[in-house]
Amino acid sequence: MRYEIIGPMAERFDEVLTPEALEFLVALDSEFAARRVALLDTRRARRDRYATGQLPDFLPETAAVRDDPTWQVAPPAPGLVDRRVEITGPPDRKMTINALNSGAKVWLADFEDATAPTWHNVINGQLNLIDALDRRIDFTDARGKRYALGEELATIVVRPRGWHLVEKGIVVDGRPISASLVDFGLYLFHCARRQLDAGRGPYFYLPKLESHREARLWNDIFVFAQRYIGLPQGTIRATTLIETITAAFEMEEILYELREHSAGLNAGRWDYIFSVIKNFGQWSDFVLPDRAEVTMTVPFMRAYTELLVRTCHRRGAHAIGGMAAFVPARDPQVNETALGKVRTDKQREAGDGFDGSWVAHPGLVATCREVFDGVLGERPNQLDRRRDEVTVTAAELLSVDKTPGQVTEVGVRANVAVALRYIDAWLGGAGAVALWNLMEDAATAEIARCQLWQWLHHSTPLAGGGAVTEELVRSMLAEELAALVAEREAADRERAEQAARIVEETALGEDLPSFFTTSAYARHLGVTREPALAR
Numbered sequence: 001m002r003y004e005i006i007g008p009m010a011e012r013f014d015e016v017l018t019p020e021a022l023e024f025l026v027a028l029d030s031e032f033a034a035r036r037v038a039l040l041d042t043r044r045a046r047r048d049r050y051a052t053g054q055l056p057d058f059l060p061e062t063a064a065v066r067d068d069p070t071w072q073v074a075p076p077a078p079g080l081v082d083r084r085v086e087i088t089g090p091p092d093r094k095m096t097i098n099a100l101n102s103g104a105k106v107w108l109a110d111f112e113d114a115t116a117p118t119w120h121n122v123i124n125g126q127l128n129l130i131d132a133l134d135r136r137i138d139f140t141d142a143r144g145k146r147y148a149l150g151e152e153l154a155t156i157v158v159r160p161r162g163w164h165l166v167e168k169g170i171v172v173d174g175r176p177i178s179a180s181l182v183d184f185g186l187y188l189f190h191c192a193r194r195q196l197d198a199g200r201g202p203y204f205y206l207p208k209l210e211s212h213r214e215a216r217l218w219n220d221i222f223v224f225a226q227r228y229i230g231l232p233q234g235t236i237r238a239t240t241l242i243e244t245i246t247a248a249f250e251m252e253e254i255l256y257e258l259r260e261h262s263a264g265l266n267a268g269r270w271d272y273i274f275s276v277i278k279n280f281g282q283w284s285d286f287v288l289p290d291r292a293e294v295t296m297t298v299p300f301m302r303a304y305t306e307l308l309v310r311t312c313h314r315r316g317a318h319a320i321g322g323m324a325a326f327v328p329a330r331d332p333q334v335n336e337t338a339l340g341k342v343r344t345d346k347q348r349e350a351g352d353g354f355d356g357s358w359v360a361h362p363g364l365v366a367t368c369r370e371v372f373d374g375v376l377g378e379r380p381n382q383l384d385r386r387r388d389e390v391t392v393t394a395a396e397l398l399s400v401d402k403t404p405g406q407v408t409e410v411g412v413r414a415n416v417a418v419a420l421r422y423i424d425a426w427l428g429g430a431g432a433v434a435l436w437n438l439m440e441d442a443a444t445a446e447i448a449r450c451q452l453w454q455w456l457h458h459s460t461p462l463a464g465g466g467a468v469t470e471e472l473v474r475s476m477l478a479e480e481l482a483a484l485v486a487e488r489e490a491a492d493r494e495r496a497e498q499a500a501r502i503v504e505e506t507a508l509g510e511d512l513p514s515f516f517t518t519s520a521y522a523r524h525l526g527v528t529r530e531p532a533l534a535r
């Protein structure tokens with residue numbers, strides 16, 4: 001097989017893109033690329049079936065796995081026993097240091113929702129991970145502020161990009177390679193031994209899975225990769241995000257497929273909401289109210305998290321909570337409200353049996369820790385807390401029509417503004433931004449543009465009278481674009497206009513595209529050079 005590096009070779013990229021690491025990526029690609037493509041076809045077919053009115057259910061063919069009470073996942077690995085606070089964020093140099101020093105037990109180094117997958121971000125992220133493990137990442141910024149690793153550091157868990165994405169910077173036999181394999185493979189190749197030497201291991205978060213067959217693919221990749229690199233089987237550990245409605249019906253099966261490598265499940269609430277709209281958005285009983293009303297206590301979200309904790313603890317697996325989107329604000333009053341909301345969210349999770357939860361910002365670590373300390377005390381987790389009394393039916397997982405709330409003009413405008421400003425930031429290379437004191441990332445932006453599509457598709461009535469119409473959304477988009485452009489230097493205006501066109505294409509069209517990121521990446525996050533290395 002022939003590979004080419006299409007992305008430009010910036011300073012020190014050769015330390016990541018070594019011939020041996022690239023051989024490993026080619027080996028992964030040759031073994032698994034076809035299975036990935038087949039699973040993506042299965043995703044499309046499943047969505048087509050839902051478009052005809054079929055709904056998901058627990059799978060009859062895997063009932064034996066669910067009914068067998070005897071199997072358990074592997075015991076927690078070193079560095080993953082106590083996960084009461086996990087901070088997430090992109091692996092840029094400064095944030096890597098800040099996250100590792102934050103006091104959180106785990107840092108989710110994110111190539112998915114929080115990273116705009118520019119070639120620079122992808123390869124620099126890998127370099128930063130290597131440098132962090134070698135303790136040579138310290139630097140001083142342009143203002144003279146010094147960043148240095150402290151003594152006690154969070155355990156690193158890497159989240160590769162999802163199966164839907166490719167990496168244009170590396171092509172194999174003329175095709176762009178799977179982005180998941182690039183992020184997983186480069187990190188494993190360079191950092192597995194470094195992690196083991198430090199007394200931890202190569203750990204991953206698996207995003208956006210839609211079925212247990214996708215988990216099986218990951219498990220087979222782990223087995224292959226451990227053999228290739230010479231690591232004992234079971235060294236890799238992976239926490240799977242349950243962040244699609246279809247995966248919610250296969251939680252047991254996902255744990256089972258990965259059981260030797262599993263480190264539990266996480267409730268990825270934002271992509272979960274996105275997935276519900278994407279799969280069932282054309283049905284009127286699945287129309288959701290304003291995004292702010294879709295809280296974790298509405299019936300369909302509650303059913304999902306209850307089932308997740310029950311499933312995990314029955315199998316000895318960690319259940320990790322999700323992301324409250326509030327980030328600290330400079331205004332003390334706004335900040336107090338945000339911290340209060342995060343506290344309430346974490347209290348619900350800790351009370352329900354979750355073993356830990358996510359925060360988006362170092363300023364939230366203490367709040368999350370205090371809440372979980374209050375419930376866990378000296379115990380590292382609450383795996384012993386079985387939730388066998390919980391029963392969740394398929395109808396409850398799908399009870400979207402029981403979500404209270406309305407669609408308001410304020411909610412429509414918020415989605416227009418968030419989709420526009422997030423996509424604009426993403427095109428500029430930032431995968432997570434704070435907008436109006438909320439953390440916005442790829443998952444929340446997907447909700448924003450899908451809700452617009454859904455409301456338009458159903459001409460949804462507005463709380464104050466009238467309905468969501470194309471004219472209304474277009475006029476809001478024009479106003480929000482004008483406001484954004486007015487803040488801009490001339491050079492950046494074109495980017496804002498590009499973002500507006502992406503909103504139009506992905507929210508205002510006849511069909512609802514599966515992800516805005518796939519086509520936007522293909523067209524706009526350019527790899528700008530001709531092949532740089534070839535063999």
Ligand SMILES: CC(=O)SCCNC(=O)CCNC(=O)[C@H](O)C(C)(C)COP(=O)(O)OP(=O)(O)OC[C@H]1O[C@@H](n2cnc3c(N)ncnc32)[C@H](O)[C@@H]1OP(=O)(O)O
Pocket residue numbers: 087088089090094095096098099110113114270271323327328359360361362432433434438439440441443444
């Ligand atoms: C749906 C999901 O998947 S959730 C998971 C994916 N999303 C994420 O991971 C988002 C993570 N969070 C972030 O990226 C950031 O918090 C943002 C973009 C939302 C806000 O960042 P900023 O605008 O820099 O916030 P702010 O100015 O308050 O930051 C203060 C300091 O904290 C640091 N910081 C903020 N968030 C983080 C983080 N998640 N990790 C590490 N450091 C962070 C900033 O770098 C800054 O450092 P400095 O004082 O040394 O300059």
Ligand SMILES: O=CC(=O)O
Pocket residue numbers: 113241243267268269270271272322323443
């Ligand atoms: O990845 C997390 C989510 O909420 O989406």
Ligand SMILES: [Mg+2]
Pocket residue numbers: 113207208241243268270271443
């Ligand atoms: Mg997500």
